[in-house]
Ligand code: SF4
């Protein structure tokens with residue numbers, strides 16, 4: 001079987017010049033991010049954000065936390081498809097998905113260092129004083145546990161890279177337990193993230209508020225994860241082509257087809273329960289307002305249409321179409337999370353009391369995403385993620 | 397796998413168990429129907445009596461040792477803008493001009509000390525606690541600064557010290573808990589020149605409020621704000637203007653905040669157990685499927701092998717037969733050749749040695765052949 005050598009040609013050419021466009025842009029962003037970090041901890045949250053007492057959560061929660069967790073759902077979705085539903089053709093997608101999930105959750109926790117007032121106290125809810133009546137406690141506990149699980153789930157790739165055969169063997173023994181534990185934890189906190197907003201029926205617009213919020217968040221996390229896996233692979237295919245071995249390449253198309261089909265189903269189911277939610281709360285009259293228009297744009301423009309496109313892509317076996325639709329669906333998830341946490345939150349307040357992120361908040365978010373991309377690139381160019389390690393041909 | 401699976405069930409059991417233990421704790425704190433601590437204190441704010449003098453604001457600032465504001469408390473021009481509590485301001489008085497009132501209406505805003513507070517149930521480190529005095533108090537030594545309490549509060553009360561880089565705290569009225577514990581009344585209540593604020597046992601306050609409304613039905617709106625809002629508050633209001641006209645929401649409902657999330661919390665152990673069952677069921681099915689597929693495959697393979705072997709045997713046999721008959725034929729041919737050669741030799745010899753008659757030389761040939 002073909003697999004890239006530990007130092008593939010692309011890296012040696014990369015070594016000739018450090019100043020590739022990617023490195024330059026990433027370097028600049030990280031430089032600015034470091035300055036913003038200093039500012040954040042020198043001047044306080046108020047010094048860099050537009051947050052105020054009425055709008056306590058901004059994009060660091062709405063995007064970095066909510067979207068980060070939703071888009072990292074690829075990890076548990078792929079694991080479930082491969083190991084629980086026994087779809088062995090998804091095996092090649094497992095490691096990249098787990099890596100993305102691991103980085104995603106790592107960045108969520110990283111972003112929280114900026115957002116919470118005293119980040120060094122983040123272990124408090126888990127170890128010191130458990131506020132068990134809070135859904136945020138459940139999220140914190142699950143994210144903490146899941147991050148640990150993801151670390152272990154990804155560790156085989158690291159052990160193979162370091163050639164620690166014994167550690168690799170031991171972790172291989174418990175991998176199934178980790179997978180199951182990870183899926184349960186994901187179910188819990190994906191839905192709990194929606195449940196966090198159950199406490200604010202008076203602040204969140206009725207079209208987005210529903211007793212089903214946890215279900216909405218859970219279902220949408222599934223197709224978010226699938227779309228992200230497809231989209232991520234299209235990026236890898238384009239920019240890190242030489243890191244993929246033949247088997248991964250062939251299977252990734254099957255993965256795209258399989259996930260696109262599943263996502264189309266889930267998305268139509270999601271629309272159905274959205275409709276049920278509206279019917280139960282009798283929110284129909286809101287659909288005629290401007291908020292209703294915005295809601296319909298989200299649901300039709302960013303869920304229904306991508307679902308149809310996925311279905312067409314599957315029928316025509318059009319991988320390109322599926323990959324583009326995956327990006328579309330990912331944007332839809334981002335839109336949904338931002339709507340729930342920011343746009344439709346405090347909807348009754350006049351415009352001058354509403355929140356819009358400062359450029360420094362946006363820049364910090366870009367900085368955090370950049371760190372994720374750089375870390376991903378660093379890892380997949382070194383560790384056996386997108387290809388099989390020669391000494392460990394049969395992972396799991 | 398066997399051992400680790402069993403271990404896994406152990407862990408899951410422990411996880412579910414601890415969740416259940418947790419949730420019973422949560423119930424004790426928030427989830428059962430709770431009608432307030434008996435004898436807890438509160439304040440009744442009679443909006444119709446308030447003149448907007450801001451003396452309560454000044455007193456609050458003083459007893460809580462907050463930093464002095466830029467505009468002094470006797471400057472009433474600040475009333476022209478609607479304000480909300482902020483980091484250094486636990487309470488504010490706002491002025492409203494409802495359409496049907498010629499004179500302005502003044503409302504004091506601060507934490508309502510809900511009986512089942514959203515903020516308390518939202519805090520994931522129990523930094524906010526509902527005390528038995530009725531006060532909702534804050535412990536800065538635990539607070540992480542997630543600001544979920546601010547998100548959760550339906551009255552938009554808690555504020556945050558956004559400008560403190562390392563030690564930001566949530567700030568809000570604590571009903572002057574230290575003073576209450578010393579047997580004193582809250583600072584604002586003591587300072588009010590109009591007796592627009594009455595401190596006392598919450599049940600007593602509700603009685604007083606009712607009496608006032610009954611006595612002056614023309615003056616008051618027939619509603620005690622805070623009696624049932626969000627499950628009830630220890631801070632109560634009666635007003636001469638409709639509450640919606642003075643920025644007090646009447647659409648909050650009477651469901652206490654913890655009841656909105658208790659369902660989701662209670663679902664946790666159920667989801668965990670269901671998942672364990674479901675996942676293992678699915679895995680069993682897919683394993684069984686795999687097994688069946690394997691068996692089928694094995695059967696097919698062995699069947700194919702068998703037929704193949706049979707065919708092979710058959711061919712071999714055929715080949716053998718063929719070889720045998722070919723060999724026999726070859727032998728016969730060789731023998732015949734040899735005999736012919738021998739006979740010829742014989743006859744040549746005979747012809748050379750004795751001029752025997754040619755008939756006899758050929759005669760023994762068939763005999764010899766038969767003998768062989
Ligand atoms: S008014 Fe807000 S801050 Fe005060 S107790 Fe109620 S929920 Fe908490």
Ligand code: SF4
Pocket residue numbers: 518519520521522523524538539540541542543544545546566
């Ligand atoms: S900001 Fe502090 S008090 Fe408020 S919920 Fe978070 S930890 Fe609790």
